[in-house]
Amino acid sequence: MKYTIDNDNPHARKAKIRSMFDSIAKGYDRANRILSFGIDQSWRKKVVEHCECTKNDVVLDLCCGTGDLSALIRETGAHVVSLDFSYGMITKGREKGNIDELATVADASKLPFKDNIFTKVCISFGIRNIPDIDVFLEEVYRVLRPGGTFVILELTRPRHNIFRVFYFVYLYTLLPLLGGIIAKNYHAYRYLSKTIHTFIDPVTLSAMQEKHGFIDIQYKSMTLHIATMYISKKPPVATSFLSIPLSKQSHPNNVIIH
Numbered sequence: 001m002k003y004t005i006d007n008d009n010p011h012a013r014k015a016k017i018r019s020m021f022d023s024i025a026k027g028y029d030r031a032n033r034i035l036s037f038g039i040d041q042s043w044r045k046k047v048v049e050h051c052e053c054t055k056n057d058v059v060l061d062l063c064c065g066t067g068d069l070s071a072l073i074r075e076t077g078a079h080v081v082s083l084d085f086s087y088g089m090i091t092k093g094r095e096k097g098n099i100d101e102l103a104t105v106a107d108a109s110k111l112p113f114k115d116n117i118f119t120k121v122c123i124s125f126g127i128r129n130i131p132d133i134d135v136f137l138e139e140v141y142r143v144l145r146p147g148g149t150f151v152i153l154e155l156t157r158p159r160h161n162i163f164r165v166f167y168f169v170y171l172y173t174l175l176p177l178l179g180g181i182i183a184k185n186y187h188a189y190r191y192l193s194k195t196i197h198t199f200i201d202p203v204t205l206s207a208m209q210e211k212h213g214f215i216d217i218q219y220k221s222m223t224l225h226i227a228t229m230y231i232s233k234k235p236p237v238a239t240s241f242l243s244i245p246l247s248k249q250s251h252p253n254n255v256i257i258h
């Protein structure tokens with residue numbers, strides 16, 4: 001199953017993805033550490049550094065999995081809400097103490113939250129599993145507070161030709177083999193390899209973010225372009241407030257002139 005955008009009818013695909021993550025939840029962390037040679041946690045730390053979280057932040061960690069990123073964000077004193085649609089992954093994260101009782105089991109493209117409530121939204125290694133990516137980006141924009149930050153961490157493809165050859169050999173042979181042994185699901189890791197190979201590139205993803213209203217979009221490649229971090233913002237109050245039709249605006253300072 002390669003990555004394809006499907007904003008209209010993603011449900012069957014999502015059901016498959018959810019049950020796949022439920023099935024690998026137990027071995028997921030161990031497989032992650034071994035397959036990434038331990039680098040995955042240093043990438044998550046970079047996300048937290050760039051978020052510059054403080055105790056005044058309310059951060060949404062989307063596709064939180066077993067909560068490794070949620071735990072790092074919480075260490076900064078910020079308030080974290082973790083969300084994932086796999087009950088198995090959330091349960092494992094709760095057992096590890098990474099995820100608290102506020103965890104939400106829901107689809108990242110249909111967020112059960114009011115508008116403008118999170119100061120930051122993060123997603124690590126989750127976005128390439130989301131087929132309805134336009135719907136997802138709209139939802140993130142909706143729940144993010146004006147001026148808030150959106151950070152994506154995702155696996156990408158190396159650019160250096162020789163390294164690329166080794167990387168793809170690893171991706172299609174060793175990764176599913178070891179993933180199959182450690183997390184006991186060869187097909188799940190084969191799927192993960194395919195989505196890394198076929199997910200949209202950083203230029204396209206940045207353009208999509210721009211289309212959905214995000215500003216100050218930057219991306220930063222890490223470890224020979226194996227991973228990329230994207231940082232963007234929702235425009236601050238003035239711009240986003242003006243973009244709401246007048247009929248929908250309610251503002252304490254609105255004055256009706258007769």
Ligand SMILES: C[S@@+](CC[C@H](N)C(=O)[O-])C[C@H]1O[C@@H](n2cnc3c(N)ncnc32)[C@H](O)[C@@H]1O
Nearest residue numbers: 021063064065084085086089107108124126129
């Ligand atoms: C590769 S794991 C990443 C987990 C974690 N963020 C990390 O850093 O290890 C992808 C996670 O995304 C979740 N996921 C995929 N699609 C989702 C969706 N549409 N809504 C909510 N969670 C989703 C999966 O259940 C899985 O836990």
